[in-house]
Amino acid sequence: MDQKESASIKGKVCVTGAAGFFGSWLVKRLLESGYNVEGTVRDPGDYKKIGHLWELEGAKERLHLVRAELMDEGSFDDAIIGCEGVFHAAFPVLYPKSDPKAEVLDPAVEGTLNVLRSCKKSPLLKKVVLTSSTSAVARSSSDPKQPLDENSWSNAQECEKLKAWYPLGKLLAEQAAWRFAKENGINLVSVIPSFIIGPSLCNLHVTASDILSLLKGDNEKFARRGRMGYVHIDDVASCHILVYENDNTEGRYLCTSTVLEVPELASILAKRYPWLPIPTSFPSYVQGPRFEYDTSKVQKLGIKFKGIEEMFDDAIQSLKEQGHLP
Incomplete structure (x- = not known):
């Protein structure tokens, strides 16, 4: 089967935030799977930010980039109308500079609603896959031994x-999406990844920057993250495509592999990469409540998560290739 035949079977889908760290990788995997992809970006003419997308296999034949802004209602229409599926991966910023509401919360919520308003206009739409985050998941049970699952939600007031602001933005955006989807009959599922690790197709992003600081010996910046789940970027992309292609998927899907304290992670990395100045002491680190994630729901779809070593092998190789590590 050639690419054209494969693409006609797979159909057309939209990826918002197509030039971002995760969005780029999702576009890559969708193209490799034979989809026609409409990718939304802020400026299709900014080759410095979007050039890596045109280097992907199948991009010249089956990728179309469209300008869209999260806060501009209707700006996603051109990309979404005519698509059978939409993957909403776009998110405004991780860290606000001065005004959290204007920089994170409003764009996260209104941007998600603007995407869904465009979805409502698409007569061919079958399913929307929303990229959420485990930062929108927290303990909703008093039993500390009970793993967190898809029924767990973070507390907005807390x-x-x-x-x-990032967890709050993810939380409010996902909750708004579920309300809108229910009210308007949109088939929505959400994928909830933990901290995404792996190779980057785009320039240095915030996630890689934080990892890079740890690999270069900073024992403060990463320590603030506390106990956390980690997942390979390819597993997150696979999870998105799995829940989209499976007709029986519904609700939320936790997507995470390994949960570690920062000192535990640093110890593993220091032994595996002894040539890097990875710190093993974190004086300011405060251990929080222990928790694990129950990922049985997504594992039933057939996904097998990569381990922490493979995640960081791929991430470090990518950072080397981009000139950020020796």
Whole structure:
């Protein structure tokens, strides 16, 4: 079967935030799977930011980039109308500079609603896959031994109190999406990845920057993240495509592999990469409540998560190739 035949079977889908760290990788895997992809970006003419997308296999034949802004209602229409599936991966910023509401919360929520409003206009639409985050998942049970699962939600008031704007943005955006989808009959599923690790197709992004600081010996910046789940970027992309292609998927899907404390992670990395100045002491680190994730729901779809070593092998190789590590 040639590419054209494969593409006609797979159909056309849209990826918002197509030039980002995860969005780029999702576009890559969708093209390799034979889809026609409409990717939304802020500026299709900014080759410095979007050039890596045109280097992907199948891009010249089956990728179309469209300008869209999260806060501009209707700006996603051109990309989405005519698509059978939409993957909403776009998110405004991880860390606000001065105004969290204007920089993170409003674009996260209104941007998601603007995407869904465009989805509502598409007569061919079959399913929307929303990229959420485990930062929108927290303990909703008093039993500390109970793993977190798809029924667990973070507390908005607690996030605001802690000034945790990224978790709050992800939480509010996902909740708004579920309300809109229910009210408008949209078939929505959400994928909830933990901290995504792996090779980057785009320029240095915030996630890689934080990892890079740890690999270069900073024992403060990464220590603030606390106990956390980690997942390979390819597994996250696979999960998105699995839940999209499976007719029986519904609700939320936790997507994470390994949960570690920062000192545990650093110890593993220091032994595996002894030539890097990875710190093994974290004086400011405060261990929080222990937790694990129950990923049985997504594993039933057939996904097998890569381990922490493979995640970082691929991430470090990518950082080397981009000139960020020796």
